Amino acid sequence: MDIAVKNAGGAQAQAAPRYPLSLRINGQPYELEVESWVTLLDLLREHLHLTGSKKGCDQGQCGACTVLVDGRRINACLSLALMQQGREVVTIEGLAEGARLHPLQRAFVAHDALQCGYCTPGQICSALGLMNEGQARCRDDLRELMSGNVCRCGAYPQIVDAVEEVMFGSAGAEERDRPVIVGMVPA
């Protein structure tokens, strides 16, 4: 299904020119006309009403807007929508199959890996991207590789439990403590 998207202003004259944009979001093709200054995050939230991706800083510092583009996690606030021409975007709305939650979503609920829930979609998308990257071997790796997503409620231990359970099959197995490892987070 193709959806033509109008700006909130509707028929009113808009001086900023619009450009065609074709991309898939959560498996669905979109043919859009978008002003060049619209970020991917604002396209999702304000134009398509996919408000599951959150805006927490709008400058790539909090991770709440994390989505997957061709399977890689990115901050949607740091990308202009037009840069995603032809890409496959997956947001939190695209993970569950009907009422059936994605295993990460189930694990987040089971471990209470959320409180206010505002960072949660970004955390889950980030965890999916982390799993795709295939770098994490233990809980310390998870902690490091999930550190681009701020959770102000402080649900970090439960987030690690949830991701560990989905990635490694069990939660709570603690490996030997080791000092900080830097430089693992992919740029």
Add this chain to the structure above:
Amino acid sequence: MNERIHDLQTPVADAGTGFVRVGMPVSRVDGRAKVTGEARYAAEHPAHDLAYGVVVGSTIARGRIAGFRLREALAVPGVVEIITHENRPRMRSFDLFYKDMTAPAGAPFRPLYDGEIHFSGQPVALVVAETFEAARYAASLVAVDYLPQQHETNLMSQLARSHKPKPLKAGFSPPPDERGDAEAALLAAAVRIEAEYYSGVEHHNPLELFASTVIRGEDGHLTIYDKTQSSQNSRWYVSRVFGLGKDKVTVRNPYVGGAFGSGLRPQYQLPLAVMAALQLRRSVRVVLTRQQMFSLGHRPETLQRIRLGADRDGRLRAIVHEAVAETSCYEDYVEVVVNWSGQLYACDNVKLIYRLVALDQSSPMDMRAPGAAHGVHALEVAMDELAWALRLDPLELRLRNYAEQDQMKGLPFSSKALRDCYERGARRFGWARRPLAPRSMREGSELVGWGMATGTWDAMQMFARAGAVLHADGRLVVSSAATDIGTGTYTAMCTLAADALGLRLEQVMFQLGDSNLPVAPIEGGSSHVATVGSAVAGVCAKLQKRLFRMARRLHNSPFAKARFDEVEFAGGGLRLRRQPSVAMSVEEVMAAAGEAAIEEKYLMLPKVLKQKKYLRATHSAVFCEVKVDEAFGTVRVTRVVSAVAAGRIISAKTARSQVSGAVVWGISQALHEETHADHRLGRFMNHNLAEYHVTVNADVRDIDVIFVDEDDRVVSAIGAKGVGEIGIVGVAAAVCNAIFHATGRRVRSTPMTPEKVMAPGGDVSVSAAL
């Protein structure tokens, strides 16, 4: 019958969740809505013909606006209007109309009321456009001419002009009068310690940006989705500021992306969005930027001095605790910083002083455990200093000074299981193996230290109403204008109601987050479960009695001869306690009685006369392990055990997350958080999440939460006290004390950043003056 508000997003537990009891670890009923992205926050509610407002903030800290140059901004295509104090719609002038339910003494800030500038970043204009992007661009083109005046934002240079604060703020108590003769007792004490403690400005930084979406109905009614800790507080504020009747405004907050105190007062995006909606007669959304949120209010910079005197065996002879904090020039923001020092330990000679310095800042705001987070921190670090001066185990020192009762009026505690917290926390942590001397433990390149501290917070209760409608099919809808900022209100209330009526959790819906619901207080001060929960328990008790009467009156009723106290509600209905096979489901009773639905309402008023006979507080014992790399000054908090006594725990899983999350806050306070000002400009400089550091995942390892048994029916009818604040109190002190144990260095200012931890000489003092 007010069945429920149908267009208000309300979560329900997943089908198959089943029967629950109070205290069980129930999964968050709003979990599904939050992990799927379905939960909509303040900026996420759609509206037809929505306009976007972007705020322009002042670039000076004090002065007047001379004028605006708006031509360029107005020329941006899509810009609809630029609202300033010169063209805003009518708003009330008297200060009183701007006082929200949590306002301190003074004259509240009135956004866009006039051209006076009170603080840097103060909103001076709202640019409204057809798109967010056009509004944002145009806002960058707004030029403002100022007549600046000399500002003062530096607390440390202004200590000499401190004043005694006006105490008028809900929940605040000024320091009590001196008891005994503290100075004389200090002089006579065998052992004395004296130190200053400094804590910088902190900002709440909830992850959701402050936002208001004002949806204007065809009849002019305003439905406002606002980021707030009380829909009714925001509704009251909007009604009074703009002279709009209660029936003209509805405020909603079904989902709130964290707040931590920053949503207690209506924030300026709310009146600005309402102004635009009134002026333009259309729906408007205003979302603040992360940078702008640093002008909303903050935990105040505070300098404290503590002097302790003790006998050689460690018994406290004197406590003197003085604090000076900053406030704005228009309000006396007050919080309880020093009073805890007269309450936590047995001591006959106590002097407590709390003063404020007015600066050209926005008013500080309650931030998680306001006052206690840094006030108890200072006391608990001082206690550790005293323990080392006495060469006494820090836990033993606290046990020797255990307060058995309130020391001002001789009142008993309503409950106080702090001894259990010490004992169970110490055992879980392995405290008994701790060597007394600092620098005793090392692992590779890191020094290892163990520290502990006590925490305390008030156990408060306010008043609330709750409504409940039980349907013939066994569905129960309970409602109150409460709030869930991530604390677990939905889950705790559904659990209480499901347990009371013996229903499956998925049969119960709790509606909150709409100002038209039965009255509830702000969600703050760790009082929400004790308050709203008791109202929910009250309304469910009325439903129980009603159902029982209905069942007993039925023809051939199995309960014909039963008394109410002989039945219990479980398994989907009521049954005889002694003979559970004699049972009727709720559906059977409703069908037999021919009722489609029954409704009850309940007003919960605190039992003030009884409560006044007791000192009501929560307590905790925090134990912590740090590893310090001395060469770099880096501190890792590798293990925290927090044992909490907070009354009966209603919802074990969400309560645990509250305390665990608060421990993360404590680590953040200890090691990361500080807002730095450039006093030449009078403004906060690191106003973003890259430069304002908060704890991230890699900073946190093991957090172990223990709830010790308490059941306090003085604080609340359901036995609960509250867990929102207690988890943070004492954590930073435990970290500080562990750093001392690891390194022998005492860091007396927070955050304890590497340059302080590795500073030569050991002691890190903050200032000579107080």
